[in-house]
Amino acid sequence: MNDISFAELDLICKRIISSSIAESTALLATPPAEKLALNGLGMRTEKKIRLGLMQAPQVSLFLTNMATHVDADFPARLVAGFRMEYQRWWEEGLRGDDLFLLIEMFATGGAQDFEKQAAGLAVIAHLFQVCDLFEAA
Numbered sequence: 001m002n003d004i005s006f007a008e009l010d011l012i013c014k015r016i017i018s019s020s021i022a023e024s025t026a027l028l029a030t031p032p033a034e035k036l037a038l039n040g041l042g043m044r045t046e047k048k049i050r051l052g053l054m055q056a057p058q059v060s061l062f063l064t065n066m067a068t069h070v071d072a073d074f075p076a077r078l079v080a081g082f083r084m085e086y087q088r089w090w091e092e093g094l095r096g097d098d099l100f101l102l103i104e105m106f107a108t109g110g111a112q113d114f115e116k117q118a119a120g121l122a123v124i125a126h127l128f129q130v131c132d133l134f135e136a137a
Contacts, residue, residue: 008118012119013123016081039100040095052126
């Protein structure tokens with residue numbers, strides 16, 4: 001997890017961004033345990049999120065860098081891309097760990113190498129933490 005670089009984050013995020021923009025719900029301050037329970041996420045998913053959060057500062061720095069130097073709307077378009085996929089599966093009736101797994105597969109694009117899988121998980125964990133992905137309240 002410590003080896004994730006901007007290169008892996010760039011590859012993962014650019015594949016997901018949408019042409020539409022999502023308004024951030026950043027930092028609604030939902031306690032992690034409450035958000036996990038609210039979304040029906042089990043221990044295995046909780047461990048994945050905790051692992052991904054090890055790189056939350058790197059993801060935040062990457063998104064700030066992209067917004068500052070490349071595309072001011074990049075973070076909002078990334079969130080929109082994730083939300084569209086989330087909504088698609090939500091409408092199909094998926095919830096909890098099953099929904100998380102599909103979002104994780106979407107984030108990694110089916111990548112088999114560890115760096116891309118770790119980068120996708122880090123992005124999901126960051127968006128989960130700042131309440132831009134999964135139900136917050």
